[in-house]
Each structure stands twice: as structure tokens, then as C-alpha cells.
Amino acid sequence: MxxxxxxxxxxxxxxxxxxxxNVSKRPVSLKELAAHVGLSPSTLxxxxxxSPVADSIPQATKDRIFxxxxxxxxxxxxLARSLRTQRTHTxxxxxxxxxxxxxxxVMNGIEEHLLKEGYFYILACHRHKPELLDEYPKLFRDRxxxxxxxxxxxxxxxxxxxxxxxxxxxxxxxxxxIVLNHTKAADLALEHLAGLGHxxxxxxxxxxxxxxxxxxxxxxxxxxxxxxxxxxPSLVTQLEGDSPSPEVGYLAAKRLLAASEPFTALFAFNDxxxxxxxxxxxxxxxxxxxxxxxxxxxxxxxxAFHNPALTTIRQPLWxxxxxxxxxxxxxxxxxxxxxxxxxVTVEPELVVRRSTAPxxx
Amino acid sequence: MxxxxxxxxxxxxxxxxxxxxNVSKRPVSLKELAAHVGLSPSTLxxxxxxSPVADSIPQATKDRIFxxxxxxxxxxxxLARSLRTQRTHTxxxxxxxxxxxxxxxVMNGIEEHLLKEGYFYILACHRHKPELLDEYPKLFRDRxxxxxxxxxxxxxxxxxxxxxxxxxxxxxxxxxxIVLNHTKAADLALEHLAGLGHxxxxxxxxxxxxxxxxxxxxxxxxxxxxxxxxxxPSLVTQLEGDSPSPEVGYLAAKRLLAASEPFTALFAFNDxxxxxxxxxxxxxxxxxxxxxxxxxxxxxxxxAFHNPALTTIRQPLWxxxxxxxxxxxxxxxxxxxxxxxxxVTVEPELVVRRSTAPxxx
DNA sequence: CAGGTCCACTAAATCGATTTACTAAAGGCG
DNA sequence: CGCCTTTAGTAAATCGATTTAGTGGACCTG
Numbered sequence: 001m002x003x004x005x006x007x008x009x010x011x012x013x014x015x016x017x018x019x020x021x022n023v024s025k026r027p028v029s030l031k032e033l034a035a036h037v038g039l040s041p042s043t044l045x046x047x048x049x050x051s052p053v054a055d056s057i058p059q060a061t062k063d064r065i066f067x068x069x070x071x072x073x074x075x076x077x078x079l080a081r082s083l084r085t086q087r088t089h090t091x092x093x094x095x096x097x098x099x100x101x102x103x104x105x106v107m108n109g110i111e112e113h114l115l116k117e118g119y120f121y122i123l124a125c126h127r128h129k130p131e132l133l134d135e136y137p138k139l140f141r142d143r144x145x146x147x148x149x150x151x152x153x154x155x156x157x158x159x160x161x162x163x164x165x166x167x168x169x170x171x172x173x174x175x176x177x178i179v180l181n182h183t184k185a186a187d188l189a190l191e192h193l194a195g196l197g198h199x200x201x202x203x204x205x206x207x208x209x210x211x212x213x214x215x216x217x218x219x220x221x222x223x224x225x226x227x228x229x230x231x232x233p234s235l236v237t238q239l240e241g242d243s244p245s246p247e248v249g250y251l252a253a254k255r256l257l258a259a260s261e262p263f264t265a266l267f268a269f270n271d272x273x274x275x276x277x278x279x280x281x282x283x284x285x286x287x288x289x290x291x292x293x294x295x296x297x298x299x300x301x302x303x304a305f306h307n308p309a310l311t312t313i314r315q316p317l318w319x320x321x322x323x324x325x326x327x328x329x330x331x332x333x334x335x336x337x338x339x340x341x342x343x344v345t346v347e348p349e350l351v352v353r354r355s356t357a358p359x360x361x
Numbered sequence: 362m363x364x365x366x367x368x369x370x371x372x373x374x375x376x377x378x379x380x381x382x383n384v385s386k387r388p389v390s391l392k393e394l395a396a397h398v399g400l401s402p403s404t405l406x407x408x409x410x411x412s413p414v415a416d417s418i419p420q421a422t423k424d425r426i427f428x429x430x431x432x433x434x435x436x437x438x439x440l441a442r443s444l445r446t447q448r449t450h451t452x453x454x455x456x457x458x459x460x461x462x463x464x465x466x467v468m469n470g471i472e473e474h475l476l477k478e479g480y481f482y483i484l485a486c487h488r489h490k491p492e493l494l495d496e497y498p499k500l501f502r503d504r505x506x507x508x509x510x511x512x513x514x515x516x517x518x519x520x521x522x523x524x525x526x527x528x529x530x531x532x533x534x535x536x537x538x539i540v541l542n543h544t545k546a547a548d549l550a551l552e553h554l555a556g557l558g559h560x561x562x563x564x565x566x567x568x569x570x571x572x573x574x575x576x577x578x579x580x581x582x583x584x585x586x587x588x589x590x591x592x593x594p595s596l597v598t599q600l601e602g603d604s605p606s607p608e609v610g611y612l613a614a615k616r617l618l619a620a621s622e623p624f625t626a627l628f629a630f631n632d633x634x635x636x637x638x639x640x641x642x643x644x645x646x647x648x649x650x651x652x653x654x655x656x657x658x659x660x661x662x663x664x665a666f667h668n669p670a671l672t673t674i675r676q677p678l679w680x681x682x683x684x685x686x687x688x689x690x691x692x693x694x695x696x697x698x699x700x701x702x703x704x705v706t707v708e709p710e711l712v713v714r715r716s717t718a719p720x721x722x
Numbered sequence: 723c724a725g726g727t728c729c730a731c732t733a734a735a736t737c738g739a740t741t742t743a744c745t746a747a748a749g750g751c752g
Numbered sequence: 753c754g755c756c757t758t759t760a761g762t763a764a765a766t767c768g769a770t771t772t773a774g775t776g777g778a779c780c781t782g
Contacts, residue, residue: 029767029768029769031768031769039731040732041770042731043730045770046770053772054730056730056731057730058730061731076768078503078505079449079768080737080767080768080770083438083736083737083767084737084769085737085769086737098459098465098469099469100661100663104465107459108460108486111459111485111486112486120483120500121483122482123481123482124481125472142439143439144439245662245665245666246662246663247666300461301605301606302607302636302663305607306667307640307643307668390737390739392738401763402762403740403741403761403764404762406740407740407741414741417758417760417761419759440737441738441739442740444740444766444767444769445738445767446739446767
């Protein structure tokens, strides 16, 4: 029953393996294919890769080669080819963790574009651990990736590889940042709340490690100033802990309630924390949106189906992932010394649902 | 400024690159390292890989080699090594899509275990398209992965590679299935509902493509029979469409309501569809849990923070991912002709929250 | 018919490691 | 002293492609 690989190879050779799909374990190599058609591996390689050098090969021979390749189900050996050509058609993708919402929507955009373009990617989660943040890019390099996409990840060191960073804001040589227009986002949210009559607005900032935290907050303060909305320190808190669950938003909201400075609206760092905050409010007997309006950020899948449905600022997450992939592949195609975009900006959108309402008189 | 690789290599050679971290673009090869210590590449390879053949090499020489390797920051070329050894330390992971909930929790379990063990993986989403389901395993093979993990994915064809399938139920040679004890799960849910006095229970089955759909439903029917709970055809519907959003559950619930056969409880296929169903019920003026109790499945992150918090059957998703990774790596380590487990079973857990309540009299 | 061009290919180097088989020198032993 | 065994390595084959530089023969041309 269990033949050695060598045996099964020899045996099968006898029974005319030129026909149909090659079901045997071991794939056929170029050398074997060459022997089969009675030509040299060089010729086959040239023909199969449609090299201009093969222009002089008559079509009949080419057809013979193509047919044999199909017949024996020849597939070039990835490692051998990559070793020779120094191309792996592989990227590294670095994310904080794999979680619903922000990350997974961006990843979908990335994956759909990459696979369509014949690229694969290896994925690593740094879980906000500094040593992994340091380590994984090196491991990616060791794995011969052609570029790196970082999602919601602060990367500080300059890389020798091209990098696209979704929601990256540091200005680093070699990095293409894909960012939201945060000024517009802050404006949309604050205008919306102000338009509903809210003046005492509480804020939940993101965790320090979130790459959007600082820029978002700066934009909010700036737009608040312009709209003459006071940002009271006692109405500002920050997410703590690195769980991707609503729990951290829940705890943040509890802190806001504990400060007992009155407020009628909350602008949360993201939808997940908004959902946690709503839980805290309802536990405290404050109804959303009747007593407190809540606006989230991102417009993740679950936002629309939360109860109450979340008003939020939509980021085109899928598109941001796709843009990152596109930009990076373009850079790779252009070669390492070509100019490249340092910034790609996308626009936010206000999505009004049920968690915001006019301030009660 | 922009030197050719050849130039920069020659130039740098001159300026004593033995010191500190090798910052230059091009990594140093074994041959270069060998030249640097004045030994042959063979010797270095033997020593660096701690081959028993290198036992006769004196420690002083070994130290010299190790030190040089560290000094020049030598890292073996992945492609070259893999080509020679026929090992890539890479798996392929096949998932329907990247979404919050089920998939991402399983993936976290997979990724944490794999990366810890020095494995990477390439990821592909088939999005339930038959042609991709066919294509990706082949592409994985072409990429020289050592095994495949399939998540919530029906794979029918026998593979030449070892496979671990999370929630796979087909009995295929070469596949290790990681499955939940669905009998227990159905029992927990139905006992819970029955215990609250519910007799008219509606059901939402999974989509046909979900690998758990059939087994889960069979278990439910069997346990319902045992508990003498009637399963009325008009109170059974099935998720339609392949969106990972609560939308599909919402639509299913609407169909149940439209059938106008009364019911006081719903057992949904998963938490996401339960959340959609709750939305449908509330829109129809039926309160959850006062009028209708709803129980979900999976216990995804958002279940606990939904409003009302979801009662559900927890699957140890993270652990299932980890088990799949463990089993597969073990199989790879044991070699292709060793026996392997065809089934690994994990236990469900009832998590009671706010979406279920005693039937009103 | 000498010399050049074109055609249809192939030999050999290369990518960067691993691994088997071998060797030169030193040391041990009878 | 001559033979055998260690010791300390090395040469060369190999993994499976790609790619450059040729090569032998047919054909053309003046």
C-alpha cells in the first residue's frame, strides 16, 4: 500500500502518465517535462515564459511544449523560480490583532486586491507588543516579502522595503500613508451634534497605541474651537487596555459618568467603544438617545444593527485596504528608486441612525 | 545617490562592514560570510545548523563562526534553504471571508499558535465561490505550503497535503476535523428554552454552504425529539445570502413573522443572525425577551454587549483554531505516513444573558 | 563558393543554501 | 616506522528554475 515516493514515480512512468491530470504526489519538474518532449529545459523555460528570446522557436514546437505542460500538469516550482528571479509575489501584512470591525474590513480590501493581482501575503499580529512590532518586519524580510502593509500600527523605523500604512501618520521615508481626512470627520461629527443642540459633549479618545488617536484628537479640538464648542477636560477620557471588545468603552464611559460633570452627547473613538459606552449609560439609567446622544466612528458591520442603531462617521475601510494594496503593488512594479505617493487621503461620511437625537430642552 | 547593487556591494566591502548591525540593503550570503571568516560555506552551514557532522570542529572555530554571523547579521536565505530542504514552515489557511465573530476568533487561535511555533501562513478567502474553493488549495500547493487549515469551509476533494478543518464534518482521507459537540449544544439550548417554559420555538438554520448547518440541524431535531419539543416546519427558516452581516438574520426573522404561526422563542444559527432577528422582532413591536426569547450561537465578542445582551451557546472558537494548528503541526512533524486523529471534539457552553426569559403566561 | 545572417536550439552559470563523500594532516599504537 | 584513526575541514552535487552566451546547420548573396 504505502509505496515510497521513488517507487511510485518509477512505476507510474511505465503507465503512460502523459494523459489527463497528473494525480501523483510529486509534481513534475521542468527537467522531466523537457525529457518528455525531447528538448532542453532552457528551451521550455523560454517558451513557457514567453520570452522574446523564444521568438525564433516555431509555433509547432511551442504548441508541443504547451500541450505537454498542460498534459503533465507542470507547475513551476515556486521556491526555485523565486530564488532565481528574486521575486516572491508575497507581501507581509502587520496588524494589531484579528478582530471584527476596523481591522477585518481593511483586511478584506487588502486581500481581495492582492489575490486578484496574483499576490499572496503572510499575516502577523503584534498585539501591541513592542518586541513583536520589532520582530515581525524582520521576519517578513527574512521571508523575502516584496513589501509590507501595516494596519493601525505605528511603525517608526525606516524600512528597506516599501511600506504602505493604513491610518499611519508618521512621516517616514519609504512609507505610503493611507489616511482619512480627519478634519472633515471631526467637522461632520461635531456639526451634527451641535446641530442637534448639544453643547456639553463628552469625548472618548483612543488608546495611545492606536495610530489614529492623536491626529483624530487634534482634529476634534481644532474643529471644536472653530465651532465654538468647549472641550472640557473633565469630559474627556481615553480608552485603556488593548482588548478589541466594547469592554474598554464601557469602562471609559463609567469614568465619564463618575466625574459627574453633566453632558448630553458623547463622541466615541470608534463604534466598538460607543457600544460599550451605551451599555454603561443604560446601566446608569440614562437612555440613548433620549438622555445622551452617542456618535461612533468607523461604521463597522455591527453598528447598523446595534440597538439603538449607531450614528457614526464612516471610514471607507475596505477601500483603504484596497488603496494600500494598490499603492504598494504599484511601487513594487515601478522599482525601488521611483517616486511614490507619501499620502493617500480618503473622505469620511456621516451616517445618521438612532443613537443621536435633539437635545431635550 | 542611487548605486547599482553591484556597486554598493563592492564599495561597502571596502569599508569594514564587520562591525555592528548590517544596515546595508543587501543581506550577506553564506558565501560572503565564509570568505569573511576564511572557511568554506559547507563548514559554516554545518556549524550554524548544529549538524552532528560538525562535532569534530573545535569550539574556538565554532565561536568564530557564530560571532561573524551575528556581526554581519547573517540570515539564511529563506528561498534557498527551503528549496534545498523542501520545508517552508508555511501553511495555507482557507476561510470564507475575513469577518468579525466566528472567523476572526478562530483565526486568532490559529495565528497565535503558528507564529509561536515559527510557522507563517498565507491566507485566502473563497467567499463561497466554487471556483475559488477549487483554485486556492492548488495555489497553496504551488506555494509549497506544508499543510492547509480550512475554516468553516466544505472541502470535498482528497488533498495530497495534510488538512485540518475547523467545523469540518466530511470524512475525507487526510483531513483532521475539529468539531463542536453539537448534540450537547442542541441539548443545552433546548433545555434552557424548555426550562423557561417555551414550547413554540422557531429556528433559523444556517446557509447551505456553512459547514455546520447540517450537523447542527440534525442535532437540534434529535434533541428536540428527545425533549418532546415539536419542530414545526412553518417555524423553521434558513439564512439566505452570503453576507456576514446581521442582515440575513433580519430577513429570516421577517419570514418567520410573516408565516404568522405564533412562537415565543427563537434559536438562531449564530449570534450575528440572532442580532438581526432581534431587530426584526422589535420593528414588529415584539420585545425581546419579554415577548420572544432569543438564543444565539458562538458567543462572539459583540454578543455580550448587544442590547439586550445575548444568551448564546459558546463555542471555544479561539481554542478550535489553536487545536487545528496544533494538530496539523503535529502531523507535519510526524511525517506523511503516520497515523493522525480524524476528529477532535470540543465542548459547548451555555451562556445565559438577557435575551431569554420565562415564557409569559 | 566564401562569408554572413538567421533559425532552432542548448550548455552552463546562477540564485543561496544543504549535505554527502572525500582528503590532508595530525595523533596513536604495536 | 608503518598503518590506522581522528580531526578539521572542503569539493561537489543538489534543490528547480531562469537567462546569457553560444553553436551547428541551413540559407542567402554577391
